[in-house]
Amino acid sequence: MGKDGHLLEMRNLRTSFFTHVGEVKAVDGVSLYIDRGETLGVVGESGSGKSVTMLSAMGLLPETGRVIGGEILFSERSLARLREREMETVRGNEIGMIFQDPMTSLNPVFTIGNQITETLIKHKRVTKAEANRKAVEILASVMIPSPEKRISQYPHEFSGGMRQRVMIAMAICCDPCLLIADEPTTALDVTIQAQILELMKELSRGRETSVILITHDLGVVAGMCDRVNVMYAGQIAESGAVRDIFHRPRHPYTLGLLKSVPNPNRIQKERLAPIKGHPPDLLKPPKGCAFAARCEYAMKICLASRPPSFEIGDGHNAACFLNHPDAPRVSM
Ligand SMILES: Nc1ncnc2c1ncn2[C@@H]1O[C@H](COP(=O)(O)OP(=O)(O)OP(=O)(O)O)[C@@H](O)[C@H]1O
Ligand SMILES: [Mg+2]
Secondary structure, eight states: OOTTSOSEEEEEEEEEEEETTEEEEEEEEEEEEEOTTOEEEEEOSTTSSHHHHHHHHHTOOOTTEEEEEEEEEETTEEGGGSOHHHHHHHHHHTEEEEOSSHHHHOOTTSOHHHHHHHHHHHHHOOOHHHHHHHHHHHHHHTTOSSHHHHTTSOGGGSOHHHHHHHHHHHHHTTOOSEEEEESTTTTSOHHHHHHHHHHHHHHHHHHOOEEEEEOSOHHHHHHHOSEEEEEETTEEEEEEEHHHHHHSOOSHHHHHHHHTSOOTTSOOOSOOOOOOSOOOOTTSOOSSOTTGGGOTTOOHHHHHSOOOOEEEETTEEEOOGGGSTTSOOOOO
């Protein structure tokens, strides 16, 4: 656990890509945490830094990417200070990850069984026979029919939904205490999506696994998560319990996201309104609030300085000057 008893905690994490055109500040001061047994949602538009934040924690950044500041604490250890060998043990064994791109974790030239048993033998020091038995058991637990036959098939022999189940199986086969799922259902049709999410819910309940769920879909967050972090331009715009974020958003960006999705629980009074404009160029992030250029409430100070995270109450925080005690009262 982190110093405050959190399972995983990031403090002021900064990750940049050093490219031929300059430094891309992909993660720019992210602080977040997850506790044991919790499901945390991470939402935000494309390019807001969701994947890079998690890849930083897992030590899986591509070559041009580097963590340049901050701390990542997992079970009282600073992940950034671990050697690659130790980090390999954490990955797979303690933190499982379902990647946004399925082919990142599945090797097309090995059978599914081979890939799962290899992980088990490496991390759990079990015999080949035991690993085989466990692999069948795990495939069954993610509802893959005839797992004893499927185990000798290759990734291309599985449908998209089944492949996603295999990825979940691989991510949980060593019983990690944290599962990071990066857009685990985006590519799937709605029915399969619901089945996979239900499966993940059961896993997190049954095994008391903490889950970080990265998604574009606020509906998924409402159905699955305890808390949410809203990301924008490599920063956390707002964080809090799901009910606070959905019913009492205190950052105009969160409000914009909520207005841009249909809400099945409410007859939509207003038309759906996508947020106008584009996120800033992370090669040259603005001096003030990253959202100011698109914000209908922007004040002078928003252009001049970056808003700190204001505590609104009970775990609810928003990085927006409207929450300053002297700010004008606006109804969002
Ligand atoms: N290899 C790379 N080189 C340079 N910039 C990168 C690289 N990978 C990511 N970035 C930049 O980092 C920022 C954050 O990217 P990231 O993939 O974390 O976004 P995301 O929130 O996961 O988006 P999506 O919802 O599309 O998956 C983006 O501006 C992206 O262009
Ligand atoms: Mg991503």
